[in-house]
Amino acid sequence: MRQIVILAGGLGTRLRPITEKIPKPLVPVAGEAFLFWQLNECLRQKYQRILLLVSYLGEQIEQRFGDGKQMGLSITYNYEKQPLGTGGALKNALSKLDESFLLLNGDSFLRAPMSDLEKAFDEKQAEALITTYDCKVSTPVKENILVEDSWVKRYQKSGGRENGLQVVDSGIYLIKKSVLAENPNEKFQIEELWPELIRQKKLLGFSVGERFYDIGTPDRLKEFEEKIHDYFTHPISH
Numbered sequence: 001m002r003q004i005v006i007l008a009g010g011l012g013t014r015l016r017p018i019t020e021k022i023p024k025p026l027v028p029v030a031g032e033a034f035l036f037w038q039l040n041e042c043l044r045q046k047y048q049r050i051l052l053l054v055s056y057l058g059e060q061i062e063q064r065f066g067d068g069k070q071m072g073l074s075i076t077y078n079y080e081k082q083p084l085g086t087g088g089a090l091k092n093a094l095s096k097l098d099e100s101f102l103l104l105n106g107d108s109f110l111r112a113p114m115s116d117l118e119k120a121f122d123e124k125q126a127e128a129l130i131t132t133y134d135c136k137v138s139t140p141v142k143e144n145i146l147v148e149d150s151w152v153k154r155y156q157k158s159g160g161r162e163n164g165l166q167v168v169d170s171g172i173y174l175i176k177k178s179v180l181a182e183n184p185n186e187k188f189q190i191e192e193l194w195p196e197l198i199r200q201k202k203l204l205g206f207s208v209g210e211r212f213y214d215i216g217t218p219d220r221l222k223e224f225e226e227k228i229h230d231y232f233t234h235p236i237s238h
Contacts, residue, residue: 002118002174003098004047006038008106009055009080009089023057025106026064027215030228033064034215037228038109039071045114048073051096052106053089055080087188091180103173103190108214109224112172117206121174124150127202128193129174132167133211143168147205155194155203167205170212 008025025035042050050073054061058079068075078093090097100121102114112131121129130152132145143165146154154165179193197203213224 001047001049001115003049003051003101004042004104004114005051005053005090005093005097005101006035006104006106007086007089008035008052008061009058009083021057023054023060024215025061026057027221029215029221029225034109035061035065035106038104038106039065039068039073039075041109041111043072047102047114050075051093051101052077053080053093054078055083055089084187086190087180087183087192088186090175090190091183091186091188094177094181097177097180099178100174100176103175105171105214107216108171108212109228110171110208110212111210112170112206112208114172117172117174120150120206121204124204126174126204127176127179127197127200129204129206130155130194131170131172131208132205133170133208134167135211145169145205147207150204150206151201152194152198152203152205155191155198157191167207168212170208170210171214172208 026033029037039050050068052061052075054077062077065075076096078096080089080092084092102117110131117129117131130145132147135143142158142160144156144158145152145167146165147167156165183193194203213220213227215221215224
């Protein structure tokens, strides 16, 4: 099973004053840090090797979770001294990344069958994979991806069905390290890699049956808190 990398360096400005003293991954949700629920889901799916990319108040995260042994995990850390963007944070950790790895956002939760993602990625010989969700119910964002024959054909930061887009980027990725290494920039966002991969037909879309939840605002945090216990008493939807 592949390494899991979690982007855990965000400032969480929309959750202030909570995040003035604690980093967003440690925001309490149903009596536990948000990151605890993410790590618990990784463990449920038998993924144990975790790399946390930390920055703002990152030492608190390391103090809370340590090397992960208390949860049955193996956790390592990479610190970002200044904001580099999501892609830059990954490139900053290049020496600690496996040749390919699963990537999670440290402020969103998605139950996806990660071993199935790996299988599809390997079978299709993709360079990167994005999980997608068909908005059967309300989500915080509009559709921003067009997928045809499993390959991503268009990706926009915002959009909607009226612009010919079908599904939402639901926040789990599988990426080859070489894609990052080939980017000449030190500071960039991960989605800046997608146009070239789309052109090469190397960016795979993987549809999941679950919607994602993020904790970017107090309302979204409350919504996830209401759902979290359901997630751990029901199987994953495909």
